[in-house]
Amino acid sequence: MSETNNNLQPWSREEFEEKLREKGRGYHIYHPFHVMMYEGKLTKEQLQCWVANRFYYQIAIPMKDSAILSNCPDVEVRKQWIVRITDHDGVDDAVGGIEAWIQLGNAVGLTREQVTSLEMVSPGVRFAVDAYINFAKQRPWQESVCSSLTELFAPHIHQQRISSWPQMYPWIDETGLVYFKKRLTEARRDVEQGLGVTLDYFSTSRAMQMKALDILQFKLNVLWVIADSIMLASTTMTTEGVPYTRQPVIRIA
Numbered sequence: 001m002s003e004t005n006n007n008l009q010p011w012s013r014e015e016f017e018e019k020l021r022e023k024g025r026g027y028h029i030y031h032p033f034h035v036m037m038y039e040g041k042l043t044k045e046q047l048q049c050w051v052a053n054r055f056y057y058q059i060a061i062p063m064k065d066s067a068i069l070s071n072c073p074d075v076e077v078r079k080q081w082i083v084r085i086t087d088h089d090g091v092d093d094a095v096g097g098i099e100a101w102i103q104l105g106n107a108v109g110l111t112r113e114q115v116t117s118l119e120m121v122s123p124g125v126r127f128a129v130d131a132y133i134n135f136a137k138q139r140p141w142q143e144s145v146c147s148s149l150t151e152l153f154a155p156h157i158h159q160q161r162i163s164s165w166p167q168m169y170p171w172i173d174e175t176g177l178v179y180f181k182k183r184l185t186e187a188r189r190d191v192e193q194g195l196g197v198t199l200d201y202f203s204t205s206r207a208m209q210m211k212a213l214d215i216l217q218f219k220l221n222v223l224w225v226i227a228d229s230i231m232l233a234s235t236t237m238t239t240e241g242v243p244y245t246r247q248p249v250i251r252i253a
């Protein structure tokens with residue numbers, strides 16, 4: 001009879017952190033679309049599709065983080081967490097991440113309107129991102145903090161873009177990379193807090209530690225499905241020679 005998680009001893013703090021980091025094997029840096037991006041194999045249209053669709057994720061982050069704040073009674077946690085909102089929204093005339101992402105849109109040849117109108121956002125991306133926001137609205141704030149820990153793996157993917165795009169996509173103006181450079185330091189700072197909360201809150205039992213791994217898997221799935229949807233929306237696919245049919249979207253003016 002295998003022991004259930006309930007009567008196993010919890011992992012040590014170090015072991016638990018190691019198990020969280022091992023989940024990085026499912027991070028979207030390994031998704032074929034991001035591998036193609038890193039290898040310089042994406043067309044201009046595919047990159048435009050990725051930027052326009054990912055904008056829906058970017059504008060969701062401050063709403064997700066506001067949901068966490070609204071569920072969190074701990075003043076010290078809120079005082080640290082709130083910076084995530086201003087990082088994206090900006091403060092006074094300082095450019096925030098959302099505006100930097102629109103600059104990325106301009107750098108890949110999109111107009112501000114094409115990005116901010118969300119006209120290019122696919123249903124799959126909307127569903128995945130909305131699932132993430134709703135998770136943060138409905139679950140205990142510590143579970144939402146745990147779900148943000150995919151950022152343990154984010155500096156690597158941001159550094160990949162900063163390093164490879166100038167060579168692979170020389171037509172993209174360097175101003176487009178501002179967002180990724182911003183996130184390199186912000187993500188490392190964010191993860192410090194997120195990891196501390198997660199290791200403290202979920203270390204009460206092995207069952208709780210396993211729950212944290214499941215929550216992290218949920219967020220890995222969100223990112224993976226976003227990449228799936230963008231790949232389907234922007235890549236010519238055939239099944240047994242039959243081209244993949246995209247849903248005709250009739251826009252009533």
Ligand code: AHQ
Pocket residue numbers: 061147148149150151152153154157183
């Ligand atoms: O630009 C990203 C960002 O601001 C965040 C916040 C964090 C969260 O709270 O879930 N996750 C995240 C991520 C960002 N960029 C993604 C990328 O590939 O550019 C990675 C993503 C993440 O790893 O969760």
